[in-house]
Structures are given as structure tokens and as C-alpha cells.
Amino acid sequence: MTEGSDENEVRAVExxxxxxxxxxxxxxxxxxxxxxxxGFAPSDVDGIVLAMDEALANVMKHGYEGRKNCEICIRLxxxxxxxxxxxxxVILRDRGKQVDPGQIRGRxxxxxxxxxxxxxxxxxxxxxxxxxxxDGGGMELRMVKYxxxxxxxxx
Numbered sequence: 001m002t003e004g005s006d007e008n009e010v011r012a013v014e015x016x017x018x019x020x021x022x023x024x025x026x027x028x029x030x031x032x033x034x035x036x037x038x039g040f041a042p043s044d045v046d047g048i049v050l051a052m053d054e055a056l057a058n059v060m061k062h063g064y065e066g067r068k069n070c071e072i073c074i075r076l077x078x079x080x081x082x083x084x085x086x087x088x089x090v091i092l093r094d095r096g097k098q099v100d101p102g103q104i105r106g107r108x109x110x111x112x113x114x115x116x117x118x119x120x121x122x123x124x125x126x127x128x129x130x131x132x133x134x135d136g137g138g139m140e141l142r143m144v145k146y147x148x149x150x151x152x153x154x155x
Contacts, residue, residue, distance in 0.1 A: 011078035019060045019094075020068040027074055028053055031090070034076045038088050039147050047125040048145050052090050054118035055141055063096025063139060070096065079144060087127070087146035095138035101131035 013030055017023040028049050035045040056072065064070040072094050079087035104119060123129050128144040 011080075013076045015074040015076075017072050017074065018068060019064045019070040019072055019096075021057070021060060024053055024056055027056065030074075031076055034078075035088055035145075038078055040088070040145070041148065044145060044148070048088060048090070051122045051125040051143060051145075052092075054121050055090075055092055055143070058118050059092065059094045059096060059139070062099075063094050065097070070094070079146070087144055090141075090143045090145075092141045093134065093138065095134075095136075098133045098137060098139060099131075101133065104131050 013034060015027060015030060017027060031049050031052050032045055035048045040048065052074075056074075059072055060066070060068075072092060075089075075091040075093075077089045077091070079089050122143065125145070126143040127146050128142070130142045132140050132142075134140055
């Protein structure tokens with residue numbers, strides 16, 4: 001993460017992990033630290049960490065079909081508005097199985113059974129969620145959460 005007083009400076013953390021669930025704790029800790037530094041309330045910090053954790057678990061389970069040696073790239077980036085913290089953008093990239101972004105939906109909550117709520121949690125917690133297929137294979141998930149009281153998305 002970079003520090004300084006330059007308003008145009010991008011504050012970001014980039015991580016590259018293998019698709020082993022044991023690596024999730026490190027990513028959760030980085031996301032929690034950055035969200036706190038960006039001024040999120042504790043409940044929103046927890047939500048961001050949970051959404052990111054669910055997204056990574058989906059990549060590991062569905063994109064990489066349980067293989068533990070595949071790369072996942074994570075970028076945590078501050079979203080600034082007029083030089084003030086406005087939010088946090090999380091970008092996840094993998095080279096796993098592609099899925100039509102239009103087909104990615106949370107299951108009906110009336111369908112009571114264990115598991116399968118990751119997409120619903122992500123869409124509920126985050127303010128903006130966008131999936132896209134990458135050229136050459138894999139997926140990208142871009143999620144943004146805005147700090148309450150900061151006016152929402154930059155114009």
C-alpha cells in the first residue's frame with residue numbers, strides 16, 4: 001500500500017494467491033485492514049470481508065473445481081472522491097472456468113438448504129457487482145462498497 005499526501009496517488013494492494021482455502025485468512029486480513037483505513041464502519045468492514053471471502057470460495061469451488069494450485073489475483077483499491085475516502089473496490093481475477101455473467105445469480109432464499117448463498121451475500125453487501133469473462137479464459141469480478149455518508153458513487 002502506498003502512503004503520502006498526493007491526492008492523485010492510488011492507494012492499492014495487490015495479492016496473488018493459490019486457490020488453496022488456507023490462503024483466505026491472509027486475504028481477509030488485508031481486506032479488513034484496508035477497509036478500516038478507508039473509514040468503513042465495523043459492520044461494513046465485516047460485510048466487505050464476507051463478500052470477498054464468498055467470492056474467492058466460489059472461484060476455488062466452481063472456477064477451479066477444487067484444484068488448490070491455481071492462481072487468483074486480488075486487487076484492493078481505495079475509491080476516492082475529491083481527495084477523500086469514498087469507498088473500496090475489490091477486483092478478483094482467475095483463469096478458471098468461464099461462466100456467462102448473465103447467468104450468475106443468487107438462489108431463491110425460499111429454497112432453504114445449506115450452502116449456495118455466496119452470490120446473494122455478495123450482491124446484498126456490496127454497492128456495485130460486475131462479472132465479466134476475460135480474453136483467453138477466466139473471470140473477473142469487480143465489487144465496490146462506498147463509505148456511508150460519502151455521497152455514494154463518484155460522478
